Amino acid sequence: MYWNRKAETLKPGELRRLQGKRLKKVTKYVYRNSGFYKKKFRDLGLKPGDIRGVEDLGRLPFTRKSDLRDNYPYGLFCTGLESIVRVHASSGTTGKPTVVGYTGNDIELWTEVMARSIMATGSTRKDVLHVAYGYGLFTGGLGLHYGGERVGCTVIPASGGNTARHLLLMQDLGSTVLACTPSYAVYLAEYAEKEGIDPREDLRLRVGVFGAEPWSEPMRKRIEDALDLKAYDIYGLSEIVGPGVAQECEEQCGAHIWSDHFLPEIVDPETGEQLGEGEEGELVFTTLTKDGIPLLRYRTGDRTILEYDKCSCGRYHPRMIKVRGRVDDMLIIRGVNVFPSQIEHVLLRIPEVGSHYLLVVEREGPLDVLTVKVEVTEDVISDRVRDLMKLEENIKSSISQALGIKVDVELVEPFTLERSKGKAVRLKDLRE
Amino acid sequence: MIKQLSVFLENEPGRLVKVTRILEDAGIDIRALTVAETADFGILRIIVDDPDKAHGILKENNVAVASDSVLGVEVDDKPGGLRVIAEILAEGEVNIEYVYAFATRSRGKAFIVLRVDDRERAVEVLNSSNIRLVEQNEVSGV
Numbered sequence: 255m256y257w258n259r260k261a262e263t264l265k266p267g268e269l270r271r272l273q274g275k276r277l278k279k280v281t282k283y284v285y286r287n288s289g290f291y292k293k294k295f296r297d298l299g300l301k302p303g304d305i306r307g308v309e310d311l312g313r314l315p316f317t318r319k320s321d322l323r324d325n326y327p328y329g330l331f332c333t334g335l336e337s338i339v340r341v342h343a344s345s346g347t348t349g350k351p352t353v354v355g356y357t358g359n360d361i362e363l364w365t366e367v368m369a370r371s372i373m374a375t376g377s378t379r380k381d382v383l384h385v386a387y388g389y390g391l392f393t394g395g396l397g398l399h400y401g402g403e404r405v406g407c408t409v410i411p412a413s414g415g416n417t418a419r420h421l422l423l424m425q426d427l428g429s430t431v432l433a434c435t436p437s438y439a440v441y442l443a444e445y446a447e448k449e450g451i452d453p454r455e456d457l458r459l460r461v462g463v464f465g466a467e468p469w470s471e472p473m474r475k476r477i478e479d480a481l482d483l484k485a486y487d488i489y490g491l492s493e494i495v496g497p498g499v500a501q502e503c504e505e506q507c508g509a510h511i512w513s514d515h516f517l518p519e520i521v522d523p524e525t526g527e528q529l530g531e532g533e534e535g536e537l538v539f540t541t542l543t544k545d546g547i548p549l550l551r552y553r554t555g556d557r558t559i560l561e562y563d564k565c566s567c568g569r570y571h572p573r574m575i576k577v578r579g580r581v582d583d584m585l586i587i588r589g590v591n592v593f594p595s596q597i598e599h600v601l602l603r604i605p606e607v608g609s610h611y612l613l614v615v616e617r618e619g620p621l622d623v624l625t626v627k628v629e630v631t632e633d634v635i636s637d638r639v640r641d642l643m644k645l646e647e648n649i650k651s652s653i654s655q656a657l658g659i660k661v662d663v664e665l666v667e668p669f670t671l672e673r674s675k676g677k678a679v680r681l682k683d684l685r686e
Numbered sequence: 687m688i689k690q691l692s693v694f695l696e697n698e699p700g701r702l703v704k705v706t707r708i709l710e711d712a713g714i715d716i717r718a719l720t721v722a723e724t725a726d727f728g729i730l731r732i733i734v735d736d737p738d739k740a741h742g743i744l745k746e747n748n749v750a751v752a753s754d755s756v757l758g759v760e761v762d763d764k765p766g767g768l769r770v771i772a773e774i775l776a777e778g779e780v781n782i783e784y785v786y787a788f789a790t791r792s793r794g795k796a797f798i799v800l801r802v803d804d805r806e807r808a809v810e811v812l813n814s815s816n817i818r819l820v821e822q823n824e825v826s827g828v
């Protein structure tokens with residue numbers, strides 16, 4: 255379903271012309287309004303007029319997260335605070351948060367792409383949208399909230415927190431759409447089962463809008479089975495706008511980037527060189543229509559592949575083929591590149607394995623050792639040790655086959671790995 | 687037939703204590719227990735007076751538990767008691783996967799728990815040798 259049929263079904267030629275026009279405009283705008291970009295342009299010997307269309311995108315300077323941090327809090331804003339109506343911030347793992355600001359127009363633009371995103375999942379004003387993302391400085395809650403209201407959904411601003419209360423609200427209020435992180439969806443399902451709540455009988459969920467962390471195709475299957483809904487990937491980051499930068503449609507074949515507002519490219523994370531269609535690399539965005547804090551060629555740190563062919567849903571907006579993980583999530587184990595998402599992919603295809611796992615990397619002497627901790631489910635418990643040893647062996651060899659490295663596997667008791675209500679922690683790197 | 691509970695345990699200090707305490711707090715009496723282990727984990731096998739209640743309580747406490755049936759056999763509580771059973775089964779070409787014993791209050795008798803590869807055949811050869819099989823209700827009332 256479309257929210258804005260015209261914008262969502264632009265043909266490739268029309269889309270590229272519109273992007274070119276907007277790119278020229280935003281280039282001039284930042285040059286005029288941002289000391290930061292003016293200096294970058296000067297250093298490169300670049301004039302705003304040099305950018306004549308999308309083909310010149312590669313000439314523009316990159317922007318990095320560190321630029322936002324170095325110019326904390328308002329240094330990259332292109333407008334005075336009198337025009338800023340809202341601020342969001344994402345917590346850095348170290349030091350100061352990253353602060354972003356929105357003008358009234360920016361909130362309008364964000365609401366528009368969120369409305370498109372919600373309707374792309376087949377949700378309409380008839381739906382009851384349960385927002386279990388946190389409300390606050392984090393963009394998740396308010397992003398879904400405004401988009402849901404714009405579509406006309408009945409929005410339940412449940413926010414983060416108490417799982418029993420979420421289930422009670424969803425049961426009593428008849429929620430049909432659930433928005434949260436995929437790992438929290440898994441936790442909700444587990445909790446419901448323990449409490450004897452059967453999603454098929456007691457809940458009316460039919461759509462899940464899950465994002466803010468990468469998740470694999472097998473994880474999607476599990477969530478869909480456990481909660482009896484169709485699960486869709488939503489992608490976004492606060493630096494660009496928040497959730498709603500990209501959204502999966504009902505075909506479930508990768509999130510469509512709303513590229514009339516956010517112009518994507520894929521670059522080599524090492525060299526910064528633009529990569530061709532179908533190549534995997536780091537996702538980079540240029541915001542085409544933002545006023546408060548427009549960013550040129552922002553390095554997201556997310557690795558993906560873009561597909562540009564027409565989707566069966568009628569949209570040409572390019573699709574992100576599942577984020578494979580963060581560029582900085584990549585582990586180098588004994589010289590081999592490993593993404594945690596690859597391991598999840600293998601693990602969740604083994605039916606006996608629970609949905610929770612933890613990867614621990616340690617150094618033993620000169621060697622990196624990767625241990626995969628997996629929770630057993632009660633279905634695999636047997637009185638015979640050898641049945642479980644066989645399962646361990648099976649996990650080990652499946653991962654080794656897929657990744658080309660040897661790993662250790664450790665079965666652990668159910669509910670002993672940490673559950674998260676926000677982003678899941680699935681990796682502990684104890685090296686150095 | 688006797689009901690046996692199998693519990694998954696990580697090889698960490700305190701895990702066995704945790705499980706036995708859960709049962710103790712629920713007023714469940716453990717009649718016999720044995721642990722089979724590898725470097726990383728172990729399987730605790732237990733015989734209790736009320737297996738259904740024990741199963742439920744353990745599950746509620748997020749313990750990974752499964753239940754199944756094993757053979758219970760009565761033997762004389764004296765040297766050679768177990769050997770007699772082993773010989774009967776060997777002659778009947780039944781393999782024993784594991785065995786453990788527990789004392790009873792009936793004087794001079796002990797119960798043993800047997801897991802074999804062919805249960806039907808085991809019952810047949812034990813019966814024909816006049817070995818008494820023990821049922822769950824006897825365990826519950828030990």
Ligand SMILES: [Zn+2]
Nearest residue numbers: 503505565567
């Ligand atoms: Zn589509």
